[in-house]
Amino acid sequence: MSSYLTHGRIMGGVVATPDLQAALRDYHQRLGFRLVETTVVPDELASSWGIAGLAGKPMAVLQPTSGAHCFLRLVEQPLPPQFVPTTTFGWASYEITVQDVFGWPAKLEGSGFDIIGPPKEIPGLPYFVAMQVHGRGKEMLYFNETRSNTPSTDLPFAQSPMDHIFIVILATPDREATVAWYRDRLGLDVGDSYTIAYSMINNAFGLPADTMSSLTMVQKGRLPIVEIDDYPPQTRHRVADAGCLPPGNALVTVAVDNLDDLDLAWIAPPQSLAGPLYGGRRSATVHGVAGELLELVEIGR
Template sequence: MSGGYLTHGRIAGGVVSTPDLDAALADYQGCLGLVPVERGTIDADLAASWGCPKSAGARFATLQPQSGAHCFIRLVEAPLPKDFRPTRSYGWAAYEFTVQDVFGWPDRLSGSGFDIVGPPKALEGLPYFIPMQVTGRGREMLYLNEVAEDTPTSDLPKARSLTDHIFIVILATPDREASLAWFERALKLDISSSYTLAYSMINKAFGLDADYRTTITMVQKGRLPIVEVDDYPAAATARPGDPEMLPPGNAMITLAVDDLDALDAPFIAPPVRREGALYGGRRTATVRGVAGELIELIEIGG
């Protein structure tokens, strides 16, 4: 199905660092219903291409939605820093999955390694989807969103399996305007709508008043939503952990791009063709954004 699915800017995957690969795999397979497609250890050349040489040799498992969407979750085993808390540091803050039957999820998650941090709740003024938020064993943040309808400026995908693909990733940045300019220039993406709202995940994480307002902006390609860029409070910090390993929690995303050579961003290592379910023999390279976030790019052609 990848031929029509992978277009410029499409999210092709997300990497999660987790302290217990086998337990995390049981959660993502048994609870979320994702399908394992690969297992092994991270190749040294691949780890170096991410700028994370110490992640070489780490055990990993790759899973895909039952829908068959070309969007893969890679669970990579890594130590969990004691001081890491979700929604407190710069980098990838959350992955948003399109799911079915969001109000049935609290029961499905019972007894798993997922903790519910935001139960399913319709949002005032946002009739397009009903979200809930959970964290996993690596303190990664996942949003499980049941889509109701498209927004005026973007097309939102309805799930074709219980848990389908990642359709938005959330970036915590020290400089929203600089991050937006970078996505537009470096990756040839489009800046879309901005919203200023009381963002309960951020307010809880930083102990702010419930009515503290955060500005967020969507990065898209046409009507395809990709990245939600969030202004973070001054108390936010760099992501803890070893700088030569994958970051803890939501570690890295993978995006499809038409042409690596047309992008205006330095690659951590020169592009290489890679095999496997995710790469399919395509050229791939990784870049770092303004907030230090890792973005792996897969070239899909015109």
């Protein structure tokens, strides 16, 4: 394990995709992630996630060429036709630190990524420039070029053209309860809250452009981790097909010091797992307030 890992650090995200080989062309060849392995979901991992039917499904593991200990896992499964991104509770997006965000649209031409928010500088927010895309599984990714740290957080400067996930965005039916859960159950810190005209939410629901939404950052010290967003009343719970992960942005993996210190209802008892992400460390998975799948990997023992 790398010294990069500290309590609260994002170790990876899982994307459910309908065509693994096509997704690999997007993530490996276009985005430039290093292909670590192609495999199938092992029985013990499917059990840990509480989805026995997932065992044996094709999976690929990727890592940024920077070497950051943060892995994207692509799992092949059907895409439910009723799934619409940014309209359901759960993981809404993975935010990845990148270099030269204005150069990425041209690199993605002809790929499986749809650009839904081109790069743009936002007045009053000089800290970063971001763009947004949907992948083949209707997952959402933010590509974020850091310009400077914010007053309350340290934002990572990419060490490769496409580097690691550093913030995950969570859509929740109860922002205050969700913030309290991450604070009290995981020992994280509550950061700043904002009320903004959130274009991704407004566009997804067909709301007026000036409709306001509130969000709160959850962090560890100055390390940003989870952006927790209020969503409008018409938001639905994300439905997974039998034996499948939630569609789109399916699961987030976070490092913790000690699983035994956490008062959480595990889907299955903690177990040691092999592979490049786990390295034999113990891991266990829980459902959060919004129904999100959160996998925790122990780094302190």
